[in-house]
Amino acid sequence: MVTLDQVSVTLDGRQVVDHVSAALGDGVIGLIGPNGAGKSTLIRAIAGLMAYEGVITIDGRPAPLAARERARRIAYLPQGQTIHWPLTVERLVALGRLPHLAPFARPGAVDGVAIAAALERTELTALRDRPIDQLSGGERARVLLARALAVEAPLLLADEPLAALDPSHQIEVMGLLRGEAARGATVIAVLHDLTIAARWCDRLLILNEGRLVADGSPDVVLNAERIAAVYGVTAHLGRSGGAPIVVPLNRVAGSPAADQTRG
Known part of the structure; x- marks a missing residue:
């Protein structure tokens, strides 16, 4: 459970998120709204990556959490992330297990199972030995998602996880997010395609000019007016x-x- 109580974020003197309150439980929750509405800023605040006013609690505990606990409890998939090192697919996905390892420790059997499962679910097993810089943009996006899945965190934050993906892989990724929710995770995803949001999300929050203007099921939230x-x-x-x-x-x-x- 993630609870937002009057959460606001100000950047360069402008209030980007304006007193947002909501209780976010299990399922796939879509953050939608026009460009500049504050969606990515809000999700970064939940992840503990930027300063905010108000109160955010995660499972009843005030955020931000301590760094190591936050890394175990929150898997964050940012938008447009650049990969700077020519790691193999498997090694990059393995980075998702770092929060579970002692300093300088090597991944063990349990970590190997989590890594293999993340590769299989994102259809990357055949590419596990391929260097990242030899992949297409869509394949890289799936690798980054696999790294987030490998964390096995109870809260998954995904900022535009469908960018650079073709329709088939968009559907695949939304199925993966629903699978995470079925396993008990809370999934919060920033989305732009309204049909995908309506078909795959259990709940939608619409932000506009930093304010929460609607919150509920897709059938309730999305109307012509x-x-x-x-x-x-x-x-x-x-x-x-x-x-x-x-x-x-x-x-x-x-x-x-x-x-x-x-x-």
Whole structure:
């Protein structure tokens, strides 16, 4: 359980996150909203990576946690992470086990099982000996996800985990996140595709200009009026096979949201 109580973040004199309160439990929770809404900033605050005002608790304990405990309890997948060393896929995924190891200790049998499972779940077993710098952008993204999965943390924070992935691997990654939730983890993911968010998330939080404007199930949160107000677009909302579909259509002329995206 992650609890946010009046959480605010100010950067360069501008309030990027504005008094957000929510109790986030099990399942896949999607953070959605337009660019600049404060989604990535909020997720970094939960991860203990930036200063904030208000109170964040993780399983009832005030954050930020001590560094080692935080590394064990929170797996964080940042957006657009650059890999600077030509490690093999397996060695990079193995870095996810560092929080569980004593200083200078080598991974043991339990760690090996976690690493192998993360590679298998992300369909990277065949690439385990390949240097990272020989992979495509989508393959690298899956390697970074595998490293996060190898931590086996009860809280997984994923900031735009679908960037650079083709549709097939987007679906695969969302299935992996749901699998983590089924195993009891709380998964919080920043997403931009509204259909994917609606189909795969148990709960959605919409941020706009740093404020939480909606919180609930996808069917409750995503309606034409709210999408127009937040994103400045009209949208077609339908269903396919019982699952929701959200297709943005046109900008709403003169809406504040459309003017913001244009600026």
